[in-house]
Amino acid sequence: MDNHDTFQQRIWQIIAAIPYGKVTTYGDVARLAGSPRAARQVGGVLKRLPADTTLPWYRVINRMGEISLTGNDLERQRRALLNEGIEVSPAGKIVLNSYRWQG
DNA sequence: AAACTGACTGTTA
DNA sequence: GTAACAGCCAGTT
DSSP states (O other): OOTTSOHHHHHHHHHHTSOTTOBEEHHHHHHHTTOTTOHHHHHHHHHTSOTTOOSOGGGEEOTTSBOOOOHHHHHHHHHHHHHTTOOBOTTSBBSOSTTBOOO
């Protein structure tokens, strides 16, 4: 990670490093990117990812241990997590937090 | 260049 | 445990 990388580039790199079957929070990603107060911006970056991205964007959840997306998007993310063996309630709450990754 | 927008979070009650 | 509030700051207009 270099300082001349854009914030967006650093976020991409960090998210690419989240292991299969693990999740992390917007705040943790922001901290790893060197901007501890930029959690909200992490969401902003993810929102604007291309639809065909290979980045595991769905492994990023909020600090309450739940999916921040709503409606159909919530369902898409939930399915992606379930597919990796992560238990998620229908409302989007991750059942266990032993899946947490911190880099 | 300035205003607006939030896939957020820490604090407070 | 929850809810309201106020900062937060990169990206977009």
